Amino acid sequence: MAAAAEEAAAAAAAAAEGRVRAWAEGQAARGRRVALVTSGGTQVPLEARAVRFLENFSSGRRGAASAERLVAAGYGVCFLHRARSAFPWARVLPPPGPALLDALRLTPGPPPGVAADPAALPALLPALRDYRRATEDGALLAIEFTGLAEYLALLKAAARALAPFGSNVMFYLAAAVSDFYIPTSEMPEHKIQSSEGPLQITMKMVPKMLSPLVKEWAPEAFVISFKLETDPLILIDKSRQALEKYRHQVVVANILESRRTSVIIVTKDSQTPLSLSDEEIAQGMEIEEKIVSYLQGRHTAFIEKKV
Amino acid sequence: MAAAAEEAAAAAAAAAEGRVRAWAEGQAARGRRVALVTSGGTQVPLEARAVRFLENFSSGRRGAASAERLVAAGYGVCFLHRARSAFPWARVLPPPGPALLDALRLTPGPPPGVAADPAALPALLPALRDYRRATEDGALLAIEFTGLAEYLALLKAAARALAPFGSNVMFYLAAAVSDFYIPTSEMPEHKIQSSEGPLQITMKMVPKMLSPLVKEWAPEAFVISFKLETDPLILIDKSRQALEKYRHQVVVANILESRRTSVIIVTKDSQTPLSLSDEEIAQGMEIEEKIVSYLQGRHTAFIEKKV
Numbered sequence: 001m002a003a004a005a006e007e008a009a010a011a012a013a014a015a016a017e018g019r020v021r022a023w024a025e026g027q028a029a030r031g032r033r034v035a036l037v038t039s040g041g042t043q044v045p046l047e048a049r050a051v052r053f054l055e056n057f058s059s060g061r062r063g064a065a066s067a068e069r070l071v072a073a074g075y076g077v078c079f080l081h082r083a084r085s086a087f088p089w090a091r092v093l094p095p096p097g098p099a100l101l102d103a104l105r106l107t108p109g110p111p112p113g114v115a116a117d118p119a120a121l122p123a124l125l126p127a128l129r130d131y132r133r134a135t136e137d138g139a140l141l142a143i144e145f146t147g148l149a150e151y152l153a154l155l156k157a158a159a160r161a162l163a164p165f166g167s168n169v170m171f172y173l174a175a176a177v178s179d180f181y182i183p184t185s186e187m188p189e190h191k192i193q194s195s196e197g198p199l200q201i202t203m204k205m206v207p208k209m210l211s212p213l214v215k216e217w218a219p220e221a222f223v224i225s226f227k228l229e230t231d232p233l234i235l236i237d238k239s240r241q242a243l244e245k246y247r248h249q250v251v252v253a254n255i256l257e258s259r260r261t262s263v264i265i266v267t268k269d270s271q272t273p274l275s276l277s278d279e280e281i282a283q284g285m286e287i288e289e290k291i292v293s294y295l296q297g298r299h300t301a302f303i304e305k306k307v
Numbered sequence: 308m309a310a311a312a313e314e315a316a317a318a319a320a321a322a323a324e325g326r327v328r329a330w331a332e333g334q335a336a337r338g339r340r341v342a343l344v345t346s347g348g349t350q351v352p353l354e355a356r357a358v359r360f361l362e363n364f365s366s367g368r369r370g371a372a373s374a375e376r377l378v379a380a381g382y383g384v385c386f387l388h389r390a391r392s393a394f395p396w397a398r399v400l401p402p403p404g405p406a407l408l409d410a411l412r413l414t415p416g417p418p419p420g421v422a423a424d425p426a427a428l429p430a431l432l433p434a435l436r437d438y439r440r441a442t443e444d445g446a447l448l449a450i451e452f453t454g455l456a457e458y459l460a461l462l463k464a465a466a467r468a469l470a471p472f473g474s475n476v477m478f479y480l481a482a483a484v485s486d487f488y489i490p491t492s493e494m495p496e497h498k499i500q501s502s503e504g505p506l507q508i509t510m511k512m513v514p515k516m517l518s519p520l521v522k523e524w525a526p527e528a529f530v531i532s533f534k535l536e537t538d539p540l541i542l543i544d545k546s547r548q549a550l551e552k553y554r555h556q557v558v559v560a561n562i563l564e565s566r567r568t569s570v571i572i573v574t575k576d577s578q579t580p581l582s583l584s585d586e587e588i589a590q591g592m593e594i595e596e597k598i599v600s601y602l603q604g605r606h607t608a609f610i611e612k613k614v
Contacts, residue, residue, distance in 0.1 A: 049537040087404040097394040179501035194486035230356040
């Protein structure tokens, strides 16, 4: 990053810290617990003026669904999400393409207008009502990121802003964050030319943010991380290793292919599988309902133990 | 790719070829020229069960705006686009997030419903009318891709389907296609573990599709490629090299930072800058209006010369 870009990023993070703190004070005044939910994947540029990026895939569905559930459970939610990833309540809408256009209809008026077709979008009306209620209550504070560096700066800013609220704060770290990046000093200035032959990329490790989050930024908070693997054989070991290394409270462990219907909640001394039955899936229930309900209980126990 | 996945991809491409040909016959029967517009960026997996991808950035705005203009100019447009990238007419809508939810309002009814706020979305009503007209006319055939392999297979299928319509077909190749990929045989099966240290990636060159497109698949067609660079010093040279190498008709050359307001149309014997004046920008005019208008004229001349 150029010096000017770094200054702009620092100013944006400072502004976010002020915004989150003022919002959290309002939540505390109403007696609400606060959750910082991170959601969506980070983008890592491969060039300084980048046309190519390394992306960690995440639709943001898990984070958005969890944010809805946390608000319903009485939390104030700071939703730190990848721009254009799934957003609480808005996720009932298809992306702006033919599916969305076909779900709209011209209303004759006067004046002529555009309305949602209730048959095509039956979930929109209740979702829009819930969204309105949440925003009128101030229960949702949305903050966007795109790049990895931006995500890391905003996470740190939000963590510092929330630290004063101690054990009442839940960190729900569902974002898919890159483990690798290319330092600015090693990045080509211009678009990599394909005429130069096969592409060799060497990426450095991103420092894990869980360590300073737990030790320095918000040491009193209730911290939940997510572990996504494709190999079931290493999932629980990796989760336990993370708990030992970072000393936080919970890992939600999940496998790529079954992540929408089952997870394992791993703590220092427990291992709790949660899953949806076929009947629950048929009813349209989401696994996030069970995850949030379970973690809310653990959070309550955590707060009571600290008092 | 596993054998089953390869078979499924081949079947999907064959189905697309049939669909495009039937649609193009309908267009020809109405005396319409046909344009295949490619749009958006390709996704290249880094793992077999992938959580990480190389992405070529493209919002798809150029392709979507051009497709609207081509339909207005009387073309039938086959829109081969990255899923969730900008879509003709739908691009007036913000992504499904707070901006979209805040632009909707609850209507009391009965029955209660949801309508677009005309003050927040003034462009929606005319866009929806244009979209309806285009789809009722059959002037827009939308086909989606996500991965690079899928894009390449669909481009080939569409090109073969359109070849019989000779010089009446325009290929408008605005998609941002990866130059690099990892062969399946060299891809790790599972998520790359960050504990194994820095990431080394070696990517092979993707064979350029322009060569078989021009020589074999649709040798009579009017073919336009796009060249996006970040370094203005090499832009025209790279464009001329492409024209000499692939023997197609037009390169639309553009620089990342100024791509929305100026381009240079490069042919074997001409170089035509097109740009928006400050006044045109203030009026909300888009550069694609000028690009399509210019290329439509070149296409007419190309057809007349062939007759």
